Amino acid sequence: xxxxxxxxxxxxxxxxxxxxxIKEEIAAxxxxxxxxxxxxxxxxxxxxxxxxxxxxxxxxxxxxxxxxGFESTLLRYEDDITEAELLAKVExxxxxxxxxxxxxxxxxxxxxxxxKVIEAIRPEKDVDGFHPMNIGRMxxxxxxxxxxxxxxxxxxxxxxxxxxxxxxxxxxxxSNIVGTPVSILLAKNLEPGNCTVTLCHSRTQNLAEIxxxxxxLVAALGRPEFVTADMVKPGAVVIDVGTTRVExxxxxxxxxxxxxxxxxxVAPLSSYITxxxxxxxxxxxxxxxxxxxxxxxxxxxxx
Numbered sequence: 001x002x003x004x005x006x007x008x009x010x011x012x013x014x015x016x017x018x019x020x021x022i023k024e025e026i027a028a029x030x031x032x033x034x035x036x037x038x039x040x041x042x043x044x045x046x047x048x049x050x051x052x053x054x055x056x057x058x059x060x061x062x063x064x065x066x067x068x069g070f071e072s073t074l075l076r077y078e079d080d081i082t083e084a085e086l087l088a089k090v091e092x093x094x095x096x097x098x099x100x101x102x103x104x105x106x107x108x109x110x111x112x113x114x115x116k117v118i119e120a121i122r123p124e125k126d127v128d129g130f131h132p133m134n135i136g137r138m139x140x141x142x143x144x145x146x147x148x149x150x151x152x153x154x155x156x157x158x159x160x161x162x163x164x165x166x167x168x169x170x171x172x173x174x175s176n177i178v179g180t181p182v183s184i185l186l187a188k189n190l191e192p193g194n195c196t197v198t199l200c201h202s203r204t205q206n207l208a209e210i211x212x213x214x215x216x217l218v219a220a221l222g223r224p225e226f227v228t229a230d231m232v233k234p235g236a237v238v239i240d241v242g243t244t245r246v247e248x249x250x251x252x253x254x255x256x257x258x259x260x261x262x263x264x265x266v267a268p269l270s271s272y273i274t275x276x277x278x279x280x281x282x283x284x285x286x287x288x289x290x291x292x293x294x295x296x297x298x299x300x301x302x303x
Contacts, residue, residue: 009271010267010268010269010270010271010272010273011271011272011273012272012273012274012275012279013156013160013237013239013272013273013274013275013279014275014278014279015152015156015274015275015278015279015280015281015282015283016278016282018155018156018159018282018283018286019152019282019283019285019286020282021159022155022283022286022287022289022290023064023067023068023286023289026068026286026289026290026293027067027068027069029293030068030069030070030293031069034069039100039296040069040070040071040296041070041071041100041101041292041293041295041296042070042071042072042073042098042099042100042101042292042296043061043065043070043071043072043073043099043100043101043102043103043127043288043289043292044072044073044074044075044093044099044101044102044103045058045061045062045072045073045074045075045102045103045104045105046075046077046086046089046090046093046102046103046104046105047074047075047076047077047105048076048077048078048079048081048086048104048105048108048109048112049077049078049079049108049109050079051107052245053243053245054105054106054107057105057285058074058105060285061103061285061288062074064285064286064288064289065289068289070289070292071098073099075089077089079109080109081109081112082111082112083111083112083113083116083117086104086108086112086117087116087117087120090104090117090120090121091120093125094120094121094122094125099125100125100127100292100295100296101125101126101127101145101291101292101295101296102121102125102127103127103128103288104117104118104121104128106177118130118131118132119131119132123145123301124145124295124298124300124301125295126145127145127148127288127291127292127295128147128148128288128291129144129145129146129147129148129151129181129291130147130176130177131145134146134147135147135176135181137300138181138184138185139184141188141189143299143300144300145291145294145295145300146181146185146287146291147177147178147181148283148284148285148287148288148291149177149178149182149241149280149283149284149287150178150181150182150185151185151287152280152283152284152286152287153182153185153218153239153241153280153283154182154185154186154192154193155283155286155287156239156274156279156280156283157192157216157237158191158192160272162192162216162237162272164186164191164192164193164194164195164216165191165193165194165195166194166195166196167195167196167215167216168195168196168197168198168213168214168215168216169183169186169195169196169197169198169214169215169216169217169218170197170198170200170210170211170213170214170216170217170218171183171186171197171198171199171200171218171220172200172201172207172211172217172218172219172220172221172226172227172260173200173201173218173219173220173221173222173241173260174199174200174201175220178220178241179199179201179218179220179221180199182218182220183197183199186216195216198210198213198214207231208230208231211227211231211232211233212230212231212232212233213233214232214233214236215233215236215237216236216237216239217231217232217233217236217237217238217239218239218241219238219239219240219241219242219259219260219261220241220242220260221242221260222242222244222260223242223244223260224242224244224246224258224259224260225258225259225260225261225262225263226242226260226261226262227240227260227261227262227266228262228265228266229262229265229266229269232266232269232270233269234269235269235270235271236269236270236271237270237271237272237273238261238266238267238270238272238273238274239273239274239279239280240259240260240261240263240273240274240275240276240279240280241259241260241280242258242259242260242261242276243257243258243259243276243277243281244257244258244259244260245257245258246258257276257277258276259274259275259276259279261273261276263275263276
């Protein structure tokens with residue numbers, strides 16, 4: 001009979017520490033490029049409107065670029081920019097040889113099609129890894145600029161040397177940004193990988209019954225504290241992708257960041273678990289920087 005670990009036996013998967021290690025590796029390579037007279041990677045970001053979460057995320061990207069020695073450009077627009085104007089700016093960045101990669105921060109205003117914007121970005125500059133070309137190459141097992149958050153999750157499993165071969169991984173959430181791509185990556189014949197993956201979503205029946213069979217549980221549905229103790233198998237590895245702002249009068253800011261997992265309930269059951277904040281979030285930016293370095297080097301799409 002399997003018993004739950006004691007509350008003191010679970011280990012935190014420290015995404016912040018791991019992301020810093022990746023940034024140090026990138027910074028060292030950028031230094032070598034400078035010494036060799038090679039181009040310094042240049043990341044640009046387009047921010048439309050004043051969404052609080054997006055503002056914070058883009059600001060952190062700019063700071064991360066400074067940390068590793070990248071050049072960075074931030075282009076800000078009000079939320080009344082037209083779709084045509086934004087697409088024109090995307091094409092301008094596509095043609096700018098000094099820009100190695102760029103992102104258009106999501107979400108966009110409702111009058112702008114995110115799909116049109118994503119498809120307008122040249123695949124070789126798509127460091128978010130959202131373009132259908134990069135997604136298709138990922139599915140086919142070809143070199144690709146991978147979606148940052150899913151690849152960050154896989155990298156955490158790799159660096160913590162958590163076994164995945166033959167394990168049952170349950171992913172809750174089927175978004176194109178996290179849930180679907182991470183399910184594909186973990187099913188691949190790679191290391192980490194070779195999981196048997198079940199992808200659950202809003203129409204899944206008997207959800208808790210399924211999640212209780214997971215050796216690795218990835219929660220990526222955007223509902224704070226949705227995953228509770230009754231949904232988790234003792235000893236499971238729990239990856240919490242959620243980052244939802246909720247009101248909290250005890251905080252100076254008036255809000256707190258909550259994950260999709262009820263940490264207090266689930267952590268004592270788990271063997272390893274990511275916290276929120278400080279888990280998957282920092283890895284997303286680290287992998288974005290890694291994609292930018294790979295784009296600058298022409299690793300996926302030769303220059």
